[in-house]
Amino acid sequence: MNTVLMALVAVVPIAAGALAAAFAMKRISVTALDGMTRQPEIAPQLFTAMLIGMALVEALAIYTLVVTLVLAGKIVVP
Amino acid sequence: MSGSLWTVDATGMVVIANALVASIVLIVLGRFLAHGALTSGTPEGRQVVGEFATDFFLRKSRDMAHGYDRGAVVRTVTPFLGTFFFFILTCNLFVLIPLPVVNRPPTSYFSVTLALAVSAVVGNLILSARFNGPAGAAKHLFWPNPMQWVSEFTDVLSLSLRLFGNIGGEYMTLVLVAAVVPVGIPLILHVLGLIPTFVQAFVFTLLTASFLAGSMHRNERAKKARHPWFSRKQAESA
Numbered sequence: 001m002n003t004v005l006m007a008l009v010a011v012v013p014i015a016a017g018a019l020a021a022a023f024a025m026k027r028i029s030v031t032a033l034d035g036m037t038r039q040p041e042i043a044p045q046l047f048t049a050m051l052i053g054m055a056l057v058e059a060l061a062i063y064t065l066v067v068t069l070v071l072a073g074k075i076v077v078p
Numbered sequence: 079m080s081g082s083l084w085t086v087d088a089t090g091m092v093v094i095a096n097a098l099v100a101s102i103v104l105i106v107l108g109r110f111l112a113h114g115a116l117t118s119g120t121p122e123g124r125q126v127v128g129e130f131a132t133d134f135f136l137r138k139s140r141d142m143a144h145g146y147d148r149g150a151v152v153r154t155v156t157p158f159l160g161t162f163f164f165f166i167l168t169c170n171l172f173v174l175i176p177l178p179v180v181n182r183p184p185t186s187y188f189s190v191t192l193a194l195a196v197s198a199v200v201g202n203l204i205l206s207a208r209f210n211g212p213a214g215a216a217k218h219l220f221w222p223n224p225m226q227w228v229s230e231f232t233d234v235l236s237l238s239l240r241l242f243g244n245i246g247g248e249y250m251t252l253v254l255v256a257a258v259v260p261v262g263i264p265l266i267l268h269v270l271g272l273i274p275t276f277v278q279a280f281v282f283t284l285l286t287a288s289f290l291a292g293s294m295h296r297n298e299r300a301k302k303a304r305h306p307w308f309s310r311k312q313a314e315s316a
Binding site for chain 1: 192244
């Protein structure tokens with residue numbers, strides 16, 4: 001395949017994945033901070049729940065990273 | 079970096095050696111903590127540390143033992159979950175060691191995380207077969223949704239890829255940055271990388287525990303036994 005086309009295609013998954021994960025994490029952290037402001041005494045539990053939520057969302061971004069690595073490995077410089 | 083992340087070649091011996099070092103560290107630590115006479119009264123000394131380490135997994139396995147023989151469940155599930163957590167944590171912390179070959183955490187190889195994920199899912203199946211009988215295990219694979227067994231494969235993939243991506247990506251970033259700026263910035267990356275180290279070990283164990291709790295569903299049957307569908311008089315005595 002054309003090297004330039006492969007290089008351009010390889011960038012798309014990770015860009016889209018990181019963008020989508022950023023939006024989801026924004027939502028998670030804003031909600032967690034609102035809850036911690038309302039009820040500071042349960043802040044540790046909210047923090048734990050927020051961390052778990054972020055880890056699961058980050059996993060989706062990592063799946064796209066894996067696709068990017070596979071595609072980037074197939075770029076052959078002539 | 080010598081060797082590729084996706085293939086196991088001669089440098090794959092590093093994988094086995096590092097994982098063995100992690101196992102030996104864990105076994106030595108465990109024997110040290112469990113040494114001497116353990117008391118079921120007020121613990122002191124090493125027993126406090128040992129109990130602190132296993133307390134979370136004991137509580138989780140106690141919660142999923144409703145309707146089962148509690149001793150058998152707790153005795154089997156606690157080491158199952160605890161081993162995953164401490165092994166993954168120890169493997170992830172290898173990135174902090176400054177020696178050249180031991181530097182690479184075993185969980186930054188896809189083969190190791192795939193093996194861990196396969197052990198978790200197959201272990202779930204075996205544990206549900208042990209507690210529910212073989213018919214229960216078959217029911218777990220096919221019952222609420224006949225394609226439930228496909229989700230076992232996606233569970234393997236998601237568990238392994240999550241752990242590999244976090245820890246392997248952190249290691250790859252460290253190597254690339256250290257090739258450019260050897261001093262200073264790798265320290266910041268190491269410190270920031272401590273967060274995924276703990277969080278990913280915790281998330282792996284938590285997901286394995288919730289898959290296992292989902293396959294041990296006898297507590298629901300105990301609640302449903304008192305409410306038959308068609309007879310009102312019997313329902314009132316519940």
